Amino acid sequence: MTSDDLPLAPRADLTGRADIERLVDAFYDKVRHDDLLGFIFNDVARTDWAAHLPKMYAFWETMIFRSGGFTGNPLATHARLVPLTxxxxxxxxxxxALFSTTVDELFAGEKAEHIKNCAADMANVIHAKINGVEQERYDYSKLTPEQRARYASYKPKVLVP
Ligand code: HEM
Known part of the structure; x- marks a missing residue:
């Protein structure tokens, strides 16, 4: 039996800002050491982590709990990276994959499922829009009613055309 087979410790659902901070910190700890993604932050964007992490706390708090006061433009931020990397x-x-693994390591429940779906929706939209890719998963006319309701529920309206 390897450690991969061990059941995860009992986990509670995300309940507010402190949980968002725990998730974001653990996630970017993985990202900054990742072979595919780390250098994009560290070398290409030269991310100031002391500024980026609070921004991401605000982003996810706004997306999931409707507080947090995120203001920003994720599409423009990621579009700027396209010519560079x-x-x-x-x-x-x-x-x-890193985001979902981190959520599952720390939390379980309705909000935990919602934040993973939300991240997947955002990744699809950002990827499609910044690369100008035809993306069936983003084509609004092809979304399921459940996806439409979820997209419409996100506060930063980057997802709804
Ligand atoms: C290939 C995947 C991704 C890469 C390499 C990436 C990289 C980055 C980088 C380099 C920044 C700027 C950090 C800085 O200020 O230096 C950033 C900002 C940000 N990212 Fe990502 N990102 C990715 C995917 C995503 C996804 C899927 C989401 C949402 C679920 C997301 C949400 C954000 C947000 C909200 C910001 C702040 C935007 C703003 O300042 O307006 N990122 N990302």
């Missing part, structure tokens, strides 16, 4: 499907898939 590769922002393809493999990069977004890695980002999502």
């Amino acid at each position: 590769t922002m393809g499907r493999p990069q977004f898939d890695r980002w999502l």
Whole structure:
């Protein structure tokens, strides 16, 4: 039996800002050391982590709990990276895999599922829009009613055309 087979410790759902901070810190700890993504932050964007992490706390608090006061422009921020590095499907898939793994390591419940869906929706939209890719998962006319309701529920209206 390897550590991968061990059941995860009992986990509670995300309940507010402190949980968002725990999730974001653990996630970017993985990202900054990741072979595919780390250098995009560290070398290409030269991310100031002391500024980026609070911005991401605000972003996710706004998305999930409707507080947090995020103001920003994720599409423009990521579009600026396209001429500088590769922002393809493999990069977004890695980002999502790290995000989902981190959520599952720390939390379980309705909000935990919602934040993973939300991240996947955002990744699809950002990837499609910044690369100008035809994206069935983003084509609004092809979304399921459940996806439409979820997209419409996100406060930063980057997802709804
Ligand atoms: C390939 C995947 C991704 C990469 C490499 C990436 C990289 C970055 C970088 C370099 C920044 C700027 C950090 C700085 O200020 O230096 C950033 C900002 C940000 N990212 Fe991502 N990102 C990815 C995917 C995502 C996804 C899927 C989401 C949402 C679920 C997201 C949400 C954000 C937000 C909200 C900001 C702040 C935007 C603003 O300042 O307006 N990112 N990202």
